[in-house]
Amino acid sequence: MKKLFAVFMLIMNFIKSAVISGFETAKIIIFGKYGMNSGLTDISYGELSENTASLLGAIITLTPGTTLVNIDTENNVMVLHMLDLNAREQTIKTIQRDFCDHLKALDGVHL
Numbered sequence: 001m002k003k004l005f006a007v008f009m010l011i012m013n014f015i016k017s018a019v020i021s022g023f024e025t026a027k028i029i030i031f032g033k034y035g036m037n038s039g040l041t042d043i044s045y046g047e048l049s050e051n052t053a054s055l056l057g058a059i060i061t062l063t064p065g066t067t068l069v070n071i072d073t074e075n076n077v078m079v080l081h082m083l084d085l086n087a088r089e090q091t092i093k094t095i096q097r098d099f100c101d102h103l104k105a106l107d108g109v110h111l
Contacts, residue, residue, distance in 0.1 A: 006105035010059075013098035017063050025064040028083060037085045040069060042077050043092050045100060052107045053078070059099055066091065 028036060045053045050073050057068035057078060070079040082088060 002105050006102040010099065010102045010106075013102070014059055014063070017094065017098060021064040021066075025083060028065075036083075038083050039081070039085050041080055041082055041085060041088050041092075043080060043095060044077055045071075046076060046104070047107075048076070048100070048103055049107055052103050056095075056099055056103055060095065 045056055048056065050071075053071055053073070053076075057071055060066050060078070060080060061068045065083040067081045068078060069081050071077075072079070082091060
């Protein structure tokens with residue numbers, strides 16, 4: 001039952017994130033954003049397996065404004081390109097809360 005709930009929450013959180021990020025990305029592209037700073041950042045994916053980390057990377061890449069650049073399986077870290085690094089902390093917290101926690105449940109990792 002936990003895995004079914006995790007799948008449901010992943011789907012719902014992905015749809016929510018895709019819509020919100022889509023609007024934010026469109027605002028940046030159409031109106032520009034003063035002081036916007038794009039670039040690379042790291043995010044730890046913790047105890048997820050390599051396959052589950054790849055799924056997380058696909059989810060991140062499908063969400064507008066972020067793209068997976070590399071997965072370092074030795075250090076359990078992903079390198080992301082973000083359209084707006086000023087929102088780095090918020091984006092990382094959102095990824096951890098909305099995706100990593102539910103992927104851990106699918107992967108059998110105890111929270």
